[in-house]
Every structure is written in C-alpha cells, then in structure tokens.
Amino acid sequence: MSLMPHNHQMFSVVGIYTGREDNVFWQRKGTTIEAVAAKSLGAGDVATLGSDAIHSVLNPIGKMTCALHVYGGDFFAPPNPRSEWDHETLIEEPWNVEHAKSLFREAEARFAASRG
Numbered sequence: 278m279s280l281m282p283h284n285h286q287m288f289s290v291v292g293i294y295t296g297r298e299d300n301v302f303w304q305r306k307g308t309t310i311e312a313v314a315a316k317s318l319g320a321g322d323v324a325t326l327g328s329d330a331i332h333s334v335l336n337p338i339g340k341m342t343c344a345l346h347v348y349g350g351d352f353f354a355p356p357n358p359r360s361e362w363d364h365e366t367l368i369e370e371p372w373n374v375e376h377a378k379s380l381f382r383e384a385e386a387r388f389a390a391s392r393g
C-alpha cells in the first residue's frame with residue numbers, strides 16, 4: 278500500500294508493532310513539494326511528526342503493518358484544513374478522507390486476494 282503525501286495539521290506519534298512502513302518526508306517548495314528525508318520504521322520503532330510535517334507512507338512488504346497513532350487534536354476536524362498531494366504531479370489538493378478510505382479498502386482487497 279502507498280499513501281500519497283499528506284499533512285495532519287497537528288503533531289503525531291507513530292509506534293510500529295508489526296510490519297514495516299517507509300516514510301518519505303516532504304517540504305513545501307513554491308507551489309509544490311520536494312522530498313527531503315526518509316525513515317523506514319519497523320516493529321519497535323517510533324516516529325514523531327511535527328504539526329507542519331508532510332509525509333507519504335509505503336508498506337513495502339506483503340503483510341499488514343500495524344501501529345499505534347497518537348494525534349495532537351481531532352484527526353478528522355483539525356483547526357486548519359488538511360491537504361494531500363497527488364502522487365504523480367505533487368499538486369496540493371484538499372484532504373479527502375473518502376479518498377484515503379478508498380485507498381485502504383483497495384489495499385485490504387489486494388491483501389485478501391493475495392491470501393486466496
């Protein structure tokens with residue numbers, strides 16, 4: 278599964294307890310974003326993201342990655358609107374929770390199909 282660049286508009290802490298997720302961290306550059314760092318998280322790893330963080334997340338393995346996420350506010354109704362960036366064009370768009378949910382549903386369906 279690959280989740281496009283997005284922000285949270287609040288701090289967050291992610292603790293992985295199984296699997297792996299590769300994070301790419303992005304920074305605004307003019308009207309777009311550029312990748313500035315990466316961190317691969319496995320079981321037992323913790324990442325702290327500041328309120329201005331922009332990241333994309335990739336699960337590079339063939340099994341579920343599970344983590345605890347703590348957010349510094351209302352994830353679904355942050356004080357400032359959230360954004361996501363198109364993976365191909367890196368154009369900023371308003372965060373669309375239905376888009377994110379559909380990506381998770383599609384990934385779960387691929388996972389289920391891979392297990393027969």
Ligand SMILES: [Fe+2]
Nearest residue numbers: 283284285332
């Ligand atoms: Fe995120």
